[in-house]
Amino acid sequence: MLGKKWIVAAALGSLLTAGHALAADKKVIAVSIPAADHGWTAGVVYHAQTAAKEINAAFPDVNVIVKTSPSASEQVSAIEDLSASSKIDALVILPYSSEELTEPVKAIKDKGTFVTVVDRGLTDPTIQSLYVAGDNIAVGKNTAKYMIDKLGGKGDVVVLRGIPTVIDDERIKGFQDAIKDTSIKVLDIQYAHWNSDEAFKLMQDYLAKYPHIDAVWANDDDMLLGVLEAVKESGRKDIKLALGGNGMKDIVKKVIDGDAMTPVETPYPPSMIKTAIYMTVANLVGQAPVRGTVKLDAPLITQANAKEYYFPDSPF
Amino acid sequence: MTVITGSTPVKPGREWNIGWTDIGPFLALLALLLIGFMVNPDFLSTTNLGNVITRSAFIAIIAVGATFVISSGGLDLSVGSMAAFITGITIMFMNTLAPGFGTWAIPAGMVVAIAAGLLCGLLNGLIVTIGKIEPFIATLGTMGIFRALITYMTDGGTIPIDRSLREAYRPVYFGSFVGIPIPILISIVVAAVASLILYKMKYGRRCAAVGANEDVARYSGISIVRTRTIAYVIQGVCVAIAAICYIPRLGAATPTTGLLWELQVITSVVIGGTALRGGKGHIWGTMAGAVILELIANLMVLSNFVSEYLVSGVQGVIIIIAMLIQRFSK
Numbered sequence: 001m002l003g004k005k006w007i008v009a010a011a012l013g014s015l016l017t018a019g020h021a022l023a024a025d026k027k028v029i030a031v032s033i034p035a036a037d038h039g040w041t042a043g044v045v046y047h048a049q050t051a052a053k054e055i056n057a058a059f060p061d062v063n064v065i066v067k068t069s070p071s072a073s074e075q076v077s078a079i080e081d082l083s084a085s086s087k088i089d090a091l092v093i094l095p096y097s098s099e100e101l102t103e104p105v106k107a108i109k110d111k112g113t114f115v116t117v118v119d120r121g122l123t124d125p126t127i128q129s130l131y132v133a134g135d136n137i138a139v140g141k142n143t144a145k146y147m148i149d150k151l152g153g154k155g156d157v158v159v160l161r162g163i164p165t166v167i168d169d170e171r172i173k174g175f176q177d178a179i180k181d182t183s184i185k186v187l188d189i190q191y192a193h194w195n196s197d198e199a200f201k202l203m204q205d206y207l208a209k210y211p212h213i214d215a216v217w218a219n220d221d222d223m224l225l226g227v228l229e230a231v232k233e234s235g236r237k238d239i240k241l242a243l244g245g246n247g248m249k250d251i252v253k254k255v256i257d258g259d260a261m262t263p264v265e266t267p268y269p270p271s272m273i274k275t276a277i278y279m280t281v282a283n284l285v286g287q288a289p290v291r292g293t294v295k296l297d298a299p300l301i302t303q304a305n306a307k308e309y310y311f312p313d314s315p316f
Numbered sequence: 317m318t319v320i321t322g323s324t325p326v327k328p329g330r331e332w333n334i335g336w337t338d339i340g341p342f343l344a345l346l347a348l349l350l351i352g353f354m355v356n357p358d359f360l361s362t363t364n365l366g367n368v369i370t371r372s373a374f375i376a377i378i379a380v381g382a383t384f385v386i387s388s389g390g391l392d393l394s395v396g397s398m399a400a401f402i403t404g405i406t407i408m409f410m411n412t413l414a415p416g417f418g419t420w421a422i423p424a425g426m427v428v429a430i431a432a433g434l435l436c437g438l439l440n441g442l443i444v445t446i447g448k449i450e451p452f453i454a455t456l457g458t459m460g461i462f463r464a465l466i467t468y469m470t471d472g473g474t475i476p477i478d479r480s481l482r483e484a485y486r487p488v489y490f491g492s493f494v495g496i497p498i499p500i501l502i503s504i505v506v507a508a509v510a511s512l513i514l515y516k517m518k519y520g521r522r523c524a525a526v527g528a529n530e531d532v533a534r535y536s537g538i539s540i541v542r543t544r545t546i547a548y549v550i551q552g553v554c555v556a557i558a559a560i561c562y563i564p565r566l567g568a569a570t571p572t573t574g575l576l577w578e579l580q581v582i583t584s585v586v587i588g589g590t591a592l593r594g595g596k597g598h599i600w601g602t603m604a605g606a607v608i609l610e611l612i613a614n615l616m617v618l619s620n621f622v623s624e625y626l627v628s629g630v631q632g633v634i635i636i637i638a639m640l641i642q643r644f645s646k
Contacts, residue, residue: 036472037571045472164625190617190624195575196566201371205617208364209356222570229566233490234363250476315473 026063027284029055029090030082031277032075035068036315038194039222039248043270043316044094051277059285064277072096076104083108090114090280094273098123114283118276130283131293132276134268136167138298139245140174140219143266146300147184147215150241154183155214158206160223162194171219171245187213192223199226207234215241221248221265228261247301247309248316255306265301267309270316272296341588341604344638348611356618366497368614369607370489373499374399374558375577376606379584380503380510380599381554384547385451386585387514387597389527392548393455394440395555396577397462402432402559404469404569407477414478421478422485429556436462437552441545459578467571476568489564499561503603506557510550511599520597523547527594580609587638608638 031052036042045068052064067082069075075096082088091113095101102122109115109127117128125131147157159175162168172189179186187210192198199218203226206213216231216239218224224244231239239261244251247267254262275296282288301309352359359365378395385392406429413421436458443454469475477485491498514520525533526543534540563569586592587608588601612634616627 037467039473039570042470042472161624188617191627195572196568196570197573200566201613202617204367204371205364205614208358208361208367208614209618222572225566225568315471 026061027089028086029062029064029092029277029280029284030079030088031064031066031092031273032079032082033066033068033094033273034075034096035070037070039316040220040246040268040270043311043314044273046311046314046316047271047274048277051274055277055281059281062281062285064281069096072100076100079104079108083111083113088113090116090284092116092118092273092277092280094118095120095122102127114280116276116280118273129291130276130279132272132279132296133294134272134296135298136170136268137174139266139268140171140176141178142174142298142300143217143243143245143264144175144178144184146264147217147241147243148179148182151184151214154185155240156185156187156210156212157215157217158187158203158210158213159189160192160199160202160216160218160227161189162191162220162223164191168219175217175219192218192226194220194222196222196226199223200230201226203227203230204234207231207236212238215239215243218242218244220244221246221251224248224251224262231261245298249311249314252301252306252310255301255303256310258303263302265306265309266298267301268298269296269309270314271309271311338589338598338601340641341598341601341608344587344641345604345608345611348608348615352611352615352618355615359615359618364614364618368610370497370499372606372610373497373503374562375580375584375609376503376603377506377554377558377561378551378577379581379588379602379606380506381551382581382585383510383588383590383597383599383602384514384523384550386582386590386592387527387594388523388544388547389530389594390444390544390547391451391455391582391592392440392551393452393578394436394459394462395551395581396574397459397466398433398436398552398555398574399559399562399577400466400569400571400573400575401462402429402436402556403563403573404466404475405429405432406559406563407475407569408469410481411475411478414481419481419484422481426560429560430553433552433554433556433559434549435552436555437549438545440552441548444548445541445544463571466569466573470569470571472571474568474570477563482564482567485564485567487564489561502557502561506554507599507603513550514597514599519543519546524596528596580606583635584609587635609635 031048033044033048034041036045048066052066055062055064067078069078091108093105098120102124105115105122106127114129115127116130118132121131122128161172188206190202192202207230216227218227221244224242227242231242242261245266245268247265247269251262251265255265279290283290382392406425409428410421410425413424440455440458443449444451488498493501522538522543525538526540530540584605585602587605589598612631616622616630622630
């Protein structure tokens with residue numbers, strides 16, 4: 001009786017290892033990202049899919065699988081399904097929320113998977129093998145520096161902020177810290193929820209409230225679109241600068257074209273997912289160790305370097 | 317009292333039955349204008365008021381449709397997503413036609429928008445009436461469907477209108493006729509037609525009857541299914557008209573277009589004096605309600621004493637106070 005069981009077990013075991021050996025021919029990289037629900041996440045999806053296509057073509061023994069999820073709980077299910085159905089060698093994840101994803105990602109890490117976390121960190125940083133993120137403080141700081149420079153250190157500025165989150169707070173903090181010792185005065189700062197329509201309304205109200213505005217900063221490009229439309233419609237000539245942030249293609253195009261009101265842009269590029277996927281692949285196939293934290297800077301995009309940040313085919 | 321009612325028939329609009337519910341929203345509007353002027357004299361400048369009323373036009377037009385739906389005892393949560401969806405379809409259609417037909421693509425697109433609105437409204441109506449599903453759940457479902465469709469159509473990004481059409485279409489939002497911005501004119505025409513239907517035609521009375529008491533309406537030989545379905549179709553057409561005015565403003569459809577408009581629409585209808593449980597609808601009150609909502613938001617920015625973190629809280633308090641004043645002044 002016992003013998004029979006052993007034979008079955010041995011047979012099963014050899015089958016499993018055989019299957020495993022087949023799968024091991026290809027290294028599997030799972031990419032888990034939020035589904036596209038606004039401009040920036042649409043950019044993330046686009047860059048993840050482009051990276052997958054490029055890498056699958058360039059490295060025949062690597063298979064990059066991209067999975068999008070519309071909510072945190074569905075992202076948890078997605079990565080559980082991914083790790084259950086096949087052995088994954090690396091997981092690149094842009095978590096929906098830090099708290100909910102930490103435990104499930106840890107479970108995958110414990111199986112020996114290489115984990116790359118992008119943009120939003122997990123609550124336990126020891127889980128990540130590699131962390132790639134943008135710099136929100138620099139987004140605010142670099143925009144402010146350019147504004148100070150361009151306005152000669154003094155002027156009246158209105159600011160539109162997004163949705164109350166860490167991302168928004170950091171951008172605003174970076175901006176406010178940079179202008180602290182200058183004569184730049186922030187006339188007003190209000191939430192417009194990273195939404196063009198709300199930004200349009202808010203900008204109209206700012207224009208009605210303040211007879212003189214030197215510059216506008218919308219901490220995201222979706223909002224900047226609304227701002228520009230409101231300024232254009234008002235026919236006001238006192239506004240010298242209207243700057244955004246994130247790196248939307250329409251705005252980068254303005255920079256390329258040498259727009260007078262929006263001559264520069266600050267990136268918080270959705271292409272960071274592509275950077276992360278490429279680095280993960282380098283670690284897996286090229287034996288180029290990449291463990292650590294990579295903070296992508298937010299250098300000013302000017303006419304000189306705008307091409308590097310211009311993706312005409314991306315939805316964002 | 318009898319003397320007064322006896323003298324009213326001389327006036328053309330005798331069914332308009334002027335009462336507190338009718339005047340209430342306009343008094344609130346007046347009070348708001350006064351407070352606004354005290355807070356910041358710029359508030360009453362023609363540019364500011366022009367901006368604010370023009371901005372409220374979309375919500376007002378959609379809310380006119382919602383007055384029919386709510387009056388007939390229904391509810392439509394899908395209007396915001398529907399507006400985004402119709403905006404997307406219209407822009408895509410216009411862009412396809414633009415190379416061959418030039419600016420003729422704009423009127424053609426408008427026809428498509430109305431047709432799409434009609435069908436979306438019909439879909440909502442049939443699910444509610446023939447499918448006999450609670451309006452809240454039925455339209456919650458279509459709200460998700462329309463939102464998903466626009467997200468799918470845009471790949472999560474934006475669908476911008478063709479550059480060649482942009483300038484030609486712009487006046488529909490930014491233009492004016494004898495000094496009045498076009499969206500305001502459109503919303504007034506929509507409201508005028510709607511009040512004609514609601515107050516002067518048989519359908520209007522059926523609508524209120526169905527909303528006030530379904531059983532009594534049925535015994536009087538009114539078709540509940542037909543009345544309610546038509547209300548949803550009217551709602552769909554109103555959403556389409558709003559979308560037509562909306563497109564030239566930013567010239568693009570995005571997955572966040574029309575987000576939470578349904579709540580603003582329902583609030584406008586209720587501030588306007590129409591009961592959420594159905595019954596008599598108040599078209600002009602609804603219009604005032606939409607303007608009040610937009611004015612409150614405008615006032616928050618123009619005043620200096622509300623912290624940016626507390627804006628929506630103060631808005632909520634003002635809305636509730638406005639409703640209480642209406643209730644107790646009756």
